[in-house]
Amino acid sequence: MQLEFHQVDAFATQPFTGNPAMVYRLDSWLDDALMQQIAAEHNLAETAFVVKEGAAWHIRWFTPTAEVPLCGHATLASAHVLFEVYDEPGEVLDFTCLSGALQVSRAGGKLVLNFPVRRVQPCELRADVEQALGQPVESVLALYEGQGIQELLAILPNEAAVRAFQPDLAAVARLPGLGLLISAPGDEHDFVSRYFAPFIGIDEDPVTGSTHCMLTPYWAQRLDKSRLSALQCSARGGELHCELAGERVKIAGQALLIASGRLFLS
Structure with missing residues (x-):
């Protein structure tokens, strides 16, 4: 089995700045343990996996050691990959995740995250x-x-x-x-x-x-x-x-595709 991946620098206007994230667009979910192993192999702060479910993209994020309930930069990176690599139509992408509904839109050369408020x-x-x-x-x-x-x-x-x-x-x-x-x-x-x-x-x-x-x-x-x-x-x-x-926070930034490749699994 081969899986295509894309590495994106999120919240960045030039390479090697911002926060790198790995993105996998999947046709169906992999085993949780395998996704965790893939994230550990890449050893970035987050590796994102997205699967189309109905009208929205279900997104999950893994650090090298654990799944997390919410991640902004890897969502920005995922939206960039879906728009720029996979030619998703329109100006808005809807996501679902452990923390509820998320949205990313294109506006003025930036990507805008629409996330829930988290009050301290x-x-x-x-x-x-x-x-x-x-x-x-x-x-x-x-x-x-x-x-x-x-x-x-x-x-x-x-x-x-x-x-x-x-x-x-x-x-x-x-x-x-x-x-x-x-x-x-x-x-x-x-x-x-x-x-x-x-x-x-x-x-x-x-x-x-x-x-x-x-x-x-x-x-x-x-x-x-x-x-x-x-x-x-x-x-x-x-x-x-x-x-x-x-009760929403809008967070805008730019993203750059840095690398693409394939992961080979036996």
Whole structure:
């Protein structure tokens, strides 16, 4: 069996920036264990698998070690592949996933993700987070889903503090949830961020669309504006254009196809 794959740099305007994702368009689902092995083989932050089910595309995302419920950059990458490689018609793609209905549209040379708002709440883990970060923070918030914490968000005083942070990944991995997000007001953008998820095999994610479902409502309320410019200031870096629209977040960015190939399975 041969499977065609495509590697895309998402939230990027030139090669080797933004966040790389691998995309597989399948005719039917593979075994879960096989998809996890494929993701581990590629060893990118996310490998996306999409299957057409009715009028929508069912999308699933795997890190090298686990399936995740929501991923922005790999959805952007998948839409780019469906539009540009497989010539999907129209200007809008509908997706379904573990987190519900998603949509990606083409507008003004960008792809626009339409994702659900994910609201954070204050939590009582400030001391634990400060110990893991090795520095004081302004506040700690959490995204609660199901029976516990899904993500943690630490607010730092400024962009310089976000850029200078050197993570103790073992300490971060011991915190509850999938990962730790740090954010602060930006110097040239409304806000900046970085995201660390060693617990699920991602030491630092270059650009994370899904975390902006949390960051956008937080900064929209704090800055009293619904349209915000964002920078994820990882080594590769990426710009995101965010808009809070009720209970949805619109996240716009560009994408580039970097490589295509075939996976050979016996």
